[in-house]
Every structure is written in C-alpha cells, then in structure tokens.
Amino acid sequence: MDQKRGSIVIIGCGDLGTEAGLRFAEAGYRVQGWRRRPELLPAELAGVQADLGGPLPALPADAEAVVFAPAAPERSVEAYEATYLRGLERVLDAIDSGPAEPARILLVSSTAVYGDADGAWVDEDTPAAPATPTGKVLLATEELLLRRRPDGLVLRLAGIYGPGRTRLIDQVRSGTAAAPAAPHPTNRIHRDDAAAAVVHLIRSNASPGTYIGVDDAPAEMSDVVNFLAHETGAPAPEQSEGKSARGGNRRLSNARLRGTGFEFAYPDYRSGYRAVLAGRGTRHR
Template sequence: MTVLIAGCGDLGTEAGLRFAAAGFSVLGWRRSAEKIPAPLTGQAADLTGSLPTIPADTEVVVISTAARERSEAAYRSAYVDGTANVLDALDRDGVHPRRILFVSSTAVYGDAGGGWLDEESPTAPASVTGAVIREAEDLLHARRPDAIVLRLAGIYGPGRTRLIDQVRAGTADPGRGQLTNRIHRDDAASAIVHLTTAVADPAPLYLGVDNEPVEKREVLRFLAAELGTELGPEEPSNSSRGGNRRLSNTRLLSTGFEFSYPTFREGYRAVLAGDGVRHG
C-alpha cells in the first residue's frame, strides 16, 4: 500500500518516515525531489502544475503544501489551487484513497480574548492568508466530505528555532500577556500518521496543538533559564501573530493519540539537547 505525501517538505518528510516505519511504501512529491531521503521515493512535482501519475494502490494522501511567500496570491496558489490539483489528479487516475488529510493552520481562528477555542468554534481569520487556507479546507470537504483537516498551531522543533535564536541574541520580545499555542514537529508528524491509519472513523477536523497554551513570555523565560542567559525588560508586545486564544486538543486526545512532547518544556529541551546546548 502506498502513501502519497503531496508537499514533502520538512513536516511531510517526517510523517513519511513514520509511514515507512509502519510498513507503507511512501511516495513524496516535492519541487526538489533530491531532498527527499530514503526509504521514501522522491518525485519532482509542483502541486500547482502537471502532476505525475498516482499509484493505483494509494491508500492515504497527505496534502502538506506551503506558500512560497506570505501573500494572498502565493497562498491561493499553494493551498486552494494546489489542493484542487491533487484532487483532480486522483480523479484523472481513478484512484480512491481510503484517507485524505489536509495540513491546515490555526490561523483560520480569530482573537478569543484569551478564551478557549476548539473544532466547533467559528473561524474568523485575522489575515487574508488565513482566509485563503480556510477556503482550501472548504474546497476539500466539498469534494471529499470524509477528508481530514488537521489545523496545526505554531510548529517548532529541529531547524525551527526562531525563539531560541532570539533569546540567544538578546532580541526576544517578551510581550505582555500574548498567548501562544504550539506543537513539536515530531508530534505533528505522528498525528498525521495516527489520524490516517489508527482511527477507524475520524472526524472531519482536528486541532493539532500540545497540552498547554501559554504566554509567550513564559516560554522565553524558560528558554533563557535553559540557556543560562537573561531576558530584556518586559515591553508591550509588538506582535499579535497567533491571536489571543487558547486552543484545545481534547478531540485529538480522544482518538488515543499520545504526545511525545506534551508541553513546550519537553519539546524545547529535546531541541536544545539536539543542538548540543547544555541545560539544567
């Protein structure tokens, strides 16, 4: 049985390695196919262009696209046009996968004044790019009502060390009360595999967030302590990116999913250890 990762970047590759470890044959589509590691099979493909033939035994399709830049046009091309193009290719080749999962974003939600949101909460994207991602979700469910949408919060992990780098450089903005929701890259990849292979009757929508929404300044204080450095004085936050909200992972946990990194503490300690940094 084949798993197709349409958009086999960092997250897609990590999910693909987990599918392969579970015994699947994994085909990854990426513009730069040479970047896809064995045992995955890489195939050069631009999701917005002409797509290769899809293997007839494809059981799972993961659409994990990314925009080339942060603009409405780039997001529409990657998310809306790319998703439609993958679905068209499936129809073209007469392939009917058992599971289709679309990697979405919690950017489709608005500000909740610090309150809790879940899969039943209304969406209210604060950005044009978030609205385009929401449009892609609707397109997918209109054509495949049984498809799974996984809305991921801020992904961190190997190679995603923006906050660590800011703390090291002394340029981190602790903000004032800004909430952050996040998930380790490896847990995001595991959730993709879990929802497409281990859940008998998946819901159409899940939030991919860890167990602890937290103020950004608490994360930064933790990192500063681990790195043995000091944060600058607290200032009003210049950023509202991420929205003032707490996102619930209750539905994901109800499927039996278990986090390797249930909070930012375990996750960032693993990142720092992998980076060769001593921490207490």
C-alpha cells in the first residue's frame, strides 16, 4: 500500500459510499466514512460519527478528496433541503474555514434533475428540468457546488440496482411486476459500477463538471421484467396499460463518462442482473 497517499472523506457513507470507500482503500488511500452509525462500516474504513444537521467533525488535514453522498431520510422537500442543500453548504463552509484543502469534491446526484424527453436521448448538455420538488432541490444542490467550487464534480446516477437493491427482482418473483404495454425506456446502473465511477472521477484527470452515470443500454421496462422472469423461472409479468411513473421517459447517454476512460463491469442490465442473481458483488455484506 502506498502510504504517501492522503485521505478520502466520504460523507453519507451508506451502501454506495462503502463500496466506493473499499475501492479507495484498496488503492492505498486512508478513508473516512461519515455516517450516523459508523459502527456499521467495515474495518477497512475509519468510521466517523456525523450528522449533517449537527456539528460536523473536522476534516483530516491531508484530505485529498471529499465525496458527498448522503441519503435523505424521507422523500420530502424538507428532508432533501436539510440533507443535500444545507448539508452540502455546511460541508463547504467547513472546508473553507479548516486546514483541509481537498483537490476534488464530488457530489452524488440523480438523473431526477431531468424532465420527460418523450423517449429521446438526454446528455449533460440537455437542460435540467426537474419534474418533482425533490428533483429541484437536487438541482439546487448541484448549482451550489459548482458555484462554490467550479472545479467540482457532479455524478448524476440513474436507477441503482445490485446487492441489497433487488426491488424489481422481488416484484417479478412475487408476481407483482407489470410489463408496460406502451414504450417507456428506463435507465439504470449496477451499484458496483456506480461506486467505481465515483473512484474513477476522483482519481482520473476528468474535467470538472457534470457526468451521467448509467450503463450502455437504456431498456424498455417490459424487456427488463420479462428477462428477469426468464432468469428466475417466474411467470411472465402481465401487460399493463399504465405508464411507468419511475425514471422519466428518456434515454440517458453515458458518452461523457465513457470518454474519460471509464469501463463498466456491467454494461447492460442482463450482465448486471445475472451477477446479482448469482450473488456476486457482495463485498461488504
């Protein structure tokens, strides 16, 4: 291990942050994971008790990068503002007033900042138009980071699936999943690829700004649920005339992320879900 490397601070070190933290640790960094219950973190990460609503711990003086990846306790505007907008503001204030001078700050955001595109392709140059109040808070948080830190990084993730994130698989197995009859593209990324993208953007020479984190293959929800039914031996889901309310009607491009040299372990939902069903990608569980 290269002991000359400094510290990485992951604020909101939940499932995604833990996977990213393990990858940083393997690369030789000291990693601090800030969360309300640090005792849940694996031994490779130094757990720090932190609540974004209370006094913040001091960042280590050798902090090379900060990853801001908290999860709001509920889907309300109040919870999102407290967690993301005011939480990030307090972290940035702490950086400005403390000895740490991290060269990289990355915000994990969401593709929920985009609106409906009627099935068209969307990339980072597409104007954000959040359709929900919580999406508007996320966009405001992104704008805060890039205003305060023009060298900041924003990673907009689509639907994350993977170990412990098996909602769709569970629905297919229980017979509650539906196959929409109308075309409706969906976008997703495996948890391990999402974590790898965080590490890659921090460690690479990626230009500051915004990146979309999705796999190579936007897919119709009907194709995904029928694939899962086949893989699990469950009955084929019934067709539904209703329109899916999740994810927006758009196809998200990962070309900018790919252009930095990032490679996906699971470039499409077939390879990713097969790994989940086989029990792979469970390193910290």
